[in-house]
Structure formats: C-alpha cells, structure tokens
Amino acid sequence: MTSIDLTTADAISAGNSLFIPTPATPYQGDIARYWDHEARPVNLRLGDVDGLYHHHYGIGEVDHAALGDTEDSAYEKKLIAELHRLESAQAELLLDHLGAIGPDDTLVDAGCGRGGSMVMAHQRFGCKVEGVTLSAKQADFANQRARELGIDDHVRARVCNMLSTPFETGRAAASWNNESSMYVDLHDLFAEHSRVLAVGGRYVTITGCWNPRYGQPSKWVSQINAHFECNIHSRREYLRAMADNRLVPQAVVDLTPATLPYWELRATSSLVTGIEEAFINSYRDGSFQYLLIAADRV
Numbered sequence: 001m002t003s004i005d006l007t008t009a010d011a012i013s014a015g016n017s018l019f020i021p022t023p024a025t026p027y028q029g030d031i032a033r034y035w036d037h038e039a040r041p042v043n044l045r046l047g048d049v050d051g052l053y054h055h056h057y058g059i060g061e062v063d064h065a066a067l068g069d070t071e072d073s074a075y076e077k078k079l080i081a082e083l084h085r086l087e088s089a090q091a092e093l094l095l096d097h098l099g100a101i102g103p104d105d106t107l108v109d110a111g112c113g114r115g116g117s118m119v120m121a122h123q124r125f126g127c128k129v130e131g132v133t134l135s136a137k138q139a140d141f142a143n144q145r146a147r148e149l150g151i152d153d154h155v156r157a158r159v160c161n162m163l164s165t166p167f168e169t170g171r172a173a174a175s176w177n178n179e180s181s182m183y184v185d186l187h188d189l190f191a192e193h194s195r196v197l198a199v200g201g202r203y204v205t206i207t208g209c210w211n212p213r214y215g216q217p218s219k220w221v222s223q224i225n226a227h228f229e230c231n232i233h234s235r236r237e238y239l240r241a242m243a244d245n246r247l248v249p250q251a252v253v254d255l256t257p258a259t260l261p262y263w264e265l266r267a268t269s270s271l272v273t274g275i276e277e278a279f280i281n282s283y284r285d286g287s288f289q290y291l292l293i294a295a296d297r298v
C-alpha cells in the first residue's frame with residue numbers, strides 16, 4: 001500500500017469522505033479503526049445533552065447544587081449534564097487562548113474528533129473552522145452536525161493526517177490540538193502547525209503529558225497509553241519541539257487541579273469506562289499533568 005500525500009491535488013477531494021486516503025502508517029490505520037468503532041456512552045450520552053460531541057475531558061468545580069440528591073431518580077441525568085458542562089468548559093478555555101479571531105479568519109482543529117470544539121469556535125468567532133481526523137466515521141458525524149446546525153459553509157471536517165494537511169501555508173489565524181497530540185511525533189506536528197499558521201498566529205494545545213520531575217512515565221501513564229493506543233509525551237518534549245518550530249509559549253497552565261473534580265465525579269457515574277483510576281492516581285502522584293500551552297508563531 002502506498003500512502004497519499006494530502007498536500008497534493010488529491011486533497012481537493014479529501015473534504016468528501018467518499019475519498020478516504022490510505023493511512024500514512026500502519027499505526028495511523030490502527031487509530032483510524034479505533035475511532036471509527038468508538039461509541040462509548042460516556043461520549044454519546046454527554047454529547048446528546050446539547051449536540052456538542054466531545055472527545056476530551058473536563059475542568060472546573062463540580063456544581064453540587066445542580067446535581068442535587070444522589071437518591072433522586074433524575075440524579076444520573078443531572079450527572080451526565082454536569083460532566084458535559086465541564087467538558088465544554090475545557091473547550092471554552094482553549095478558545096479563550098486563541099487570541100483575537102474575526103469572522104474572516106480560518107482556524108485549524110488538528111484531530112477534531114466529532115467536531116464539538118469546531119462548532120463552539122464558529123459559534124464564538126463566526127469564522128471558518130477546518131478540522132482533520134483519521135476517522136471517516138468522525139468526519140461524517142462532524143459534517144452531519146454542521147449541516148444540521150446550518151453552519152456547514154463554515155465548519156468542515158476531513159479525513160486527513162494532521163502531519164500533512166492540505167491547508168495553505170501561513171493562512172491560519174490559529175490552530176489547536178485538543179487531546180490529540182499524543183498520537184503523533186511532536187516535531188512533525190509542530191512543523192506542520194508552524195507551516196499553516198500566519199506569523200503572529202496562535203497555537204494552543206490541551207494535553208495530558210508525563211511529568212519529567214517524576215523521572216519516566218509511571219505505570220498509570222503506561223496504562224492510559226495502552227487503553228487509548230496512544231503515546232503520551234513529556235512536558236519537556238512539548239516545550240522543546242515548540243521551540244524548534246518557531247512556536248514560543250505565551251502561557252503554560254497546569255490544569256491538573258482543575259480536572260481532578262471531573263474525574264472524581266465521573267468515577268461515581270454509571271458511565272465509567274475503567275480508565276478513571278489511572279487518571280486520578282497519576283494526577284495525584286504527580287506523574288501526569290493536564291496542561292494547556294498557548295504559543296505564538298514567530
């Protein structure tokens with residue numbers, strides 16, 4: 001099998017998910033399959049709350065007053081709504097760091113999943129948002145949601161490798177990875193963001209990374225890697241790969257304390273997936289951190 005370079009003219013048709021490019025590597029094929037088959041209730045039931053479908057985690061304090069009594073028959077429904085509120089709060093924080101974005105700007109969502117963050121970005125800024133995912137199922141889902149919302153002229157997902165996108169050099173006002181950078185080599189990733197971003201543009205990531213102060217990835221981090229078939233990088237790798245690619249950190253925010261309440265609440269829900277303990281233990285023992293990094297393309 002040969003890989004298809006999506007920076008070529010082939011990319012013209014990549015917006016149409018009838019055209020599914022061959023994965024660049026066998027690993028990317030595994031990841032495409034993983035997300036094509038993903039249908040965990042913890043993601044779909046949360047998305048059903050308001051039609052924003054996320055594949056990332058939450059931040060902020062739990063609103064115990066909104067949850068009410070655990071014995072109440074409506075408690076589980078309220079808990080789902082609360083987890084979803086915290087996940088959307090995470091995406092809002094990412095958008096807060098994109099800088100001044102206008103309706104004529106174009107944003108790039110690298111690893112866009114089912115498109116929740118793209119919809120939020122368009123609703124906030126009125127701008128165009130181009131997303132890429134390896135999964136045709138996810139791209140179709142995101143494009144269907146955009147059609148239902150009547151925003152498909154502004155929000156579009158493609159099946160495409162984030163390391164080799166069809167986007168024009170130097171045109172994007174901002175770009176991001178929301179929990180999608182643990183699937184790729186960071187030097188390759190930041191080289192591509194640096195290429196598509198305008199000078200003065202902003203790059204933002206929210207990610208889980210292992211803490212170099214811990215020494216090496218802990219058993220919990222290894223468990224998370226195995227669970228999601230991903231390869232979590234260290235904080236040091238992020239900063240080094242950005243520095244090597246003209247991305248200069250403007251803010252580095254440790255969101256670990258802000259994400260723990262989400263995990264502690266999720267661990268009590270009927271929608272647990274079994275990975276909750278690994279996140280909670282690794283955040284608590286300091287081996288793993290939930291980080292936002294916003295960087296200027298210089």
Ligand SMILES: C[S@@+](CC[C@H](N)C(=O)[O-])C[C@H]1O[C@@H](n2cnc3c(N)ncnc32)[C@H](O)[C@@H]1O
Nearest residue numbers: 054055056111112113133134161162178180183
């Ligand atoms: C955990 S999900 C995050 C989805 C989304 N950012 C969100 O916040 O809901 C990870 C995403 O990264 C995408 N991904 C992983 N490796 C990729 C690659 N090389 N190119 C494009 N997308 C990739 C997957 O297809 C999936 O959509």
Ligand SMILES: CC(C)=CCC/C(C)=C/COP(=O)(O)OP(=O)(O)O
Nearest residue numbers: 040042054055056179207208228273
């Ligand atoms: C912070 C880290 C290490 C993230 C790894 C990437 C990932 C799988 C994110 C959540 O996806 P999801 O929303 O599909 O997962 P879940 O089903 O657990 O909610």
Ligand SMILES: [Mg+2]
Nearest residue numbers: 042043055056
């Ligand atoms: Mg989820």
